[in-house]
Amino acid sequence: MxxxxxxxxxxxxxxxxxxxxxxxxxxxxxxxxxxxxxxxxxxxxxxxxxxxxxxxxxxxxxxxxxxxxxxxxxxxxxxLRVPRVVPRVAQGVAMPWLAWAVAGFAVALPFLPFADRYVIDLGTTLLIYVMLGWGLNVVVGLAGLLDLGYVAFYAVGAYAYALLALNFSLSFWICLPLAGLLAALFGIALGFPVLRLRGDYLAIVTLGFGEMVRIILINWQSLTNGPNGLPSIPRPSFFGLPFERAPAEGTTSFHQFFGLDFAPEHRLIFLYLLILALALLTNVFVLRLRRLPLGRAWEALREDEIACRALGINPTNVKLSAFAIGAMLGGFAGAFFATRQGFISPESFTFIESATIVAIVVLGGMGSQIGVVLAAAFLVLLPEIGREFAQFRMLVFGLAMILIMIWRPQGLLGHREPTVRLGRAAAPRP
Amino acid sequence: MSAPPLLEVADLEMRFGGLIAVDQLSLTAAAREITAIIGPNGAGKTTLFNCLTGFYRPTGGRMVLHHPNGALALDRMDGYRIAARANVVRTFQNIRLFPGMTVLENLLVAQHNTLMRASSFSLAGLFGLARFRRAERAALERARDWLARVDLLDVADLAAGTLPYGAQRRLEIARAMCADPVLLCLDEPAAGLNARESSALGALLLEIRAEQAIGILLIEHDMSVVMGVSDHVIVLDHGRKIADGAPAAVRHDAAVIKAYLGEDDDAALPPAVAADLRAGQGGA
Amino acid sequence: MEYFLQQLINGVTLGAIYGLIALGYTMVYGIIGMINFAHGEVYMIGAFIAVTAFTALGVAGVTFVPLALAVVLLVAVTFTAAYGWTVERVAYRPLRGAPRLAPLISAIGMSIFLQNYVQLLQGARVKPLAPVIRGGFELLHANQFSVQLSYIQCFIILATVVLIAVFTLMIARTPLGRAQRACEQDRTMAALLGVDVDRTISLTFVIGAALAAVAGVMVTMYYGVVDFFIGFQAGLKAFTAAVLGGIGSLPGAMLGGLLIGLVEAFYSAYFSIEYKDVAAFSILVLVLVFRPSGLLGRPEVEKV
Known part of the structure; x- marks a missing residue:
């Protein structure tokens, strides 16, 4: 002994x-x-x-x-002693519950007592990133195509909205689909030559494309006003009712129509709810697509392209559809960004934005919709919490990306929900 | 005058630089028959499959498929179109499933083109129109049917990558069948299977032959499977055809024995296969 | 004609710098099949260490240029190599065998971290450095235009040529080079045959960082200004160069660097300086579309 x-x-x-x-x-x-x-x-x-x-x-x-x-x-x-079962159970069971809770909270947020201007504004920013994350999730998470230039489509959407609204005085609701469509066309135009490249080449070409779009925005003075950006972009109205203290002659403003006192928060809350609606719509759209043959083909392509070809799936078309749909969603987010800020410049569309969005998708756990929300919350709120240490925020941001990847290389929620189950599908035939 | 055979390959040639992997190869395969292609490693069997299924473009020769909808020149079609239009579907020597997707999803991906049309390229699907829902139900039924045949119903909702090896092999065949083949090309489906699984595989192949009006091309090293199910055996060596005929005839062909066992030829034949071949000869 | 010649000299100089950085990308890609996203920052760190070292030598009163140059190169290479080693150790090694995108994300994180780390420690402002080597040869003088080959350009081009020669010999002749080539071909098999794969990968990062440090020293002397953001742009172009030449191919990286340098010099001279980066990327896209394996890369045979 x-x-x-x-x-x-x-x-x-x-x-x-x-x-x-x-x-x-x-x-x-x-x-x-x-x-x-x-x-x-x-x-x-x-x-x-x-x-x-x-x-x-x-x-x-x-x-x-x-x-x-x-x-x-x-x-x-x-x-070593800590059991590893806990997180897996929590993932499997708590997911739908968590998703509904988050959505419910997001809808209620602007009406909660602590929701001041700052909170609503932050919530709007967060939702933009959630929407961008869900859009890019189609490309990176589902189709497995690493796009490091996603910000280009965001920029195309933003500039498309701004230019259409400024030059042709079109309303937000007309510009929004046009901006999305234009971004999708850009996606197809870029995707067509490069989508047959291997993964890492695609990453670098998309990165280069993102930079090219930014350089063009800076230098095409006559169209984009160069580095000075485009100011006084029209704000959206509440179905024709502007949010202004003193509306122009002959128009009724939102607070007059509803008999409210004028409050600048009205517009903020409207913008918040608008991006929430856009984001939720995106979510439903992507979740539905995922259960369709097209969505399954995206995932199959991510898993094994050669097997896809052997089953008669046209890889180029499937990739192109993912690229175009991701670009379109990025374009929508861009249009919203432009109308919310009222001012856009090439400064807002740097590589760091692309990196942040990719990080949101990958940290969230490739392909997981709720994971995107968690990761976006983490990455958007982290710098806000450390406000006193503003100069350290990007330092911590970079460090956090490394540490999370080492801690959970499969992302925060790396659990894949099947698109169809035999259990449910096998209901007795009539 | 009888109908032409399902597949006609004439003077097929595939060169990689100076290496000739397939050399002036001519063969035919009939519908409702299992045509086995055997030969030592490096004989060009998988290269032949790669040419047939559009992964390689042959450097010479013709490949014609007499599809129910008309004759198709496979040598002029590329990539995915051969599977999509000519319905030549294959499996892979080293199993290529979609490992992260469930068994059932694997079988639905195989029906992609049918479902895509039914979903009007996603539009009908997005709005959940009845037409698409019907097509999806039919696809699920078909998947279920094949899962039952290959005995994978219980694991339908598990990730394909988590299945044991033998089950993955069966799943790959079921997936190929769901893709609606006219010609099914199986690349060493018995590799890595134990004796019981191999005989079950043989039974499955015979069942497919009996029920479906399709042709099967089978590359296989396991002689018990080849001799048990084939209607017709083609032997390749160094990219050339050295024998062609009924299994019993090929088994006693002098050129075949020399290719496999000959001293002057350093063909890399796994000892187990050699033993099988000898056993087949003695036992027949 | 004289103008053309001058741009040629400028382009070759620029190309030598890009080529040195591109070597680091191509080596790492060859061995672990990953874009080392933080490589541009490693180069930037090399440039900062060079600035610090030059300043320290100035304080110490060293005025003999060859000595100063040798010391700065040694210091920059040593310390930058330590950074290269650490990047691999922290951001890559723990993720070996993880899903494909995970190390890329951690490398992007590393890149963001290093950029801000340098910005915080050394300040965001541009660092000006007094020219270390002045003067040059006048090669031609015609039509009131003189073609200059400055000493510094000579130094950059010569040093690059020497480095490439040493480097090529090393890959071809030494046990380390052999281990590297073995790991490139098949990492599992190399490990089974007794190659220390971890060590080989570490050394690859160290060598890549050392070459980037030399490029950093050169760029500091050539332009005389350095800031924390130079790593991103240069990294992107160097990676473009590596892909252009054929990723994994060492001569390809040099050739690619040279081409990118030339394109940049000529495009800014004859067309517009604003769009020089667009020109470089457009070439990248064209090459990838028509020759995906790059100029000197081996075409990849698809394994079915």
Whole structure:
């Protein structure tokens, strides 16, 4: 008996020594990484650079990594005991309930007591990303095509709406479908030559396409007003009733028509409900498509393109449909964005937007609709929570993307719901 | 004058650079028959399938399919069209299912073109029109029928990738049948199956032959399956046909024995297959 | 004609820089089949370390240019390589065997992180650096236009040629190169035959980062300004170059870099400078459509 205890103690000591060595190695790497960029800082003084040192920061960083790594090593030992069944059960059972709860909360939000301008505005932003996430989910999550230039379709939708509304004074409800259609056409035009490329090539070409659209928006001065953007884009009206304190001669405004006191929140709430309706419509549309032969073909294509060809499915058409539908949904979101902001410029359509939307889809768990909502909430709210640390938000954002992927490579909700079940379908024939 | 055979291949040639994988190959396959294609590894069997099903474009020769709707030149059709229009459907040596989708969904994907038309390219489907719902019910019925035949009804709602190996092989055949083949090309369907599963496979193939008016091309190394079900055996070696005839005749053909067992030929024949072949010869 | 010659020189210089970065992309892609999205940022870090090192040398009073250059190259390569190693260790290794998109997302996260990390630590403003090497050769003088080949351009082109030669020898002759090629062909089989796959992949990232660091040093000296955003644009173009040349092919990466550099120089000289990036991407799309395996890449035979 004592010998076994001894052996355990020896092994424990050996493990501890190993952990210490491991932590020391991590601390050393940190030292090397920190020396040139943390320890030294070049400062511009009258056109010439001088050096400042921050060795204390380096020391703190190295110590933090040493302690952290050691703690992680000890914790990893305990973590093995945590049963892994819990999350799976929670996913399977709680999903429909969760979805309805989230939808219910979203509808009720603007009428809740704590819903001030800031909350509603944030909710609107969140819903734009949810809608974009659901749109891109068709392309990335279902069809498995990595599109890193999705922001291009968002931009096309936004500029299409803005230009149509400014130049031809068309109303939001006419511009919206046109913007979506135009974005879809862009999707087809891009997709046609590049969709037969392998996955990673497609990623880089779409990324390049996103940049090209932005560069064109910056430089096509006569159409887009270049980097200065397009100001005073018409706001949407409530089926013909504008949200204005003093409407133009001969028109009735929203608050007059309903006999309310004028309040700027009316428009905010309307915009919020509008994007909520658009997003929910998108959701229903995508969920329905997924259960149709086309949606199943998207998923089949993601799983095995060669098998699809052997079954007589035309891969190009199936991919193109996913690309066009994703682009169209992005275009709708863009049109809404333009009318909500009242001002758009190429600044709003940078690669970081595309990366955020892709991150929402992948973090959410490819193809999972509710996962998109959770991931969008996480990515949109995270920077807001850390407002005091505004300058660190993108740093934390990047770090969070890495950590979540390491923690759950299949995404937050990586559970796939079958599109059809024999159990239900096998109801006795009449 | 009898009708032409279902498939006529004449002088087929497939070169990869200097390598000739299929060389001046001519063969025919009839409807309601199982035509086995055997030969040592590297004989060009899978290349022949790849040409027939449009994955490769042959460098020479003709392939004509006498489809019920008229003759089709397979060598001039590419990719998915061969499966979609000529109804030549295949399975793969290394099983290609949609592993993340359920067994049932795999069979519905196989009926994609029919369902797509019925859903008016998704429009009728989006609005749930009766026409589409009818077509979908029919597709489910068909899937269910095939699931019952290959004994997979119990696992219909499980992800295809989670099935055991033998079940995946059966599913792939059921999926091919759901795609409405006129000519079914099976690439080593018995590979990796145990003896009981192999004999069940043989029974399934005979059942398909008896009930459906389709032709079956079968690449197989398992001689017990080949000898048990084929009507007609074609032996390839180095891309050429070295024998063609009834199973019993091919089994005693000197050229075949030499290709498989010959000392001067370093054909890579798995020992088990060699043993099977010998057993077949002795036992017949 | 003189103008053309000048643009040719400028284009080749630019192409050498892109080519060096493209090598990193193509090597990593070859070995793990992934776009190393953070590679552009690694190059940017190389440029920042170069700025810091040049400034430190200035403070220390080192004025002998070859010595300064050697020290800066050594420092930049060492520290940047450490960053390359860490990127692989943190963002890629834990995700080996994960779904295909997972490492790509973590790499995009890494790219965003590094960009902001440098911005926070070193400031968002452009860093100006006094020219280290001045002067040049006047090759031609005609029609009141002189064709200049500056010393710095000489240095960039020569250093690139030397690096490529060393690098090619290394891949072809050393055990590391052999292990790399083995991992490219079949990682599982290489592991079974005793190749330390993890170590080989780590070293690939380290070498890629070292080459990017050299490009960073060059760009710092060539343009004299550096900011935290240069990694994105350069990374995108270098990746374009790698694909253009045929991803996985090392000579292809250099050729692609050269072509992209030339296109950029000539397009901005003769057409419009605003649309030079559009021109580069359009070429990428055209190449991919008509020759998907790139100029020097091996066509992929579809395995059925």
């Amino acid at each position: 004592p010998s076994a205890v001894d052996r355990l103690a020896v092994r424990g000591a050996g493990q501890l020594a190993g952990r210490l060595r491991d932590a020391a190695a991590a601390a050393f790497v940190t030292l090397v990484l920190a020396l040139p960029l943390v320890g030294l800082r070049t400062v511009d003084q009258g056109g010439a650079l001088v050096l400042e040192t921050r060795w204390d920061w380096v020391a703190i960083g190295v110590a933090a990594v040493f302690v952290g790594r050691l703690a992680l090593g000890l914790f990893a030992h305990l973590r």
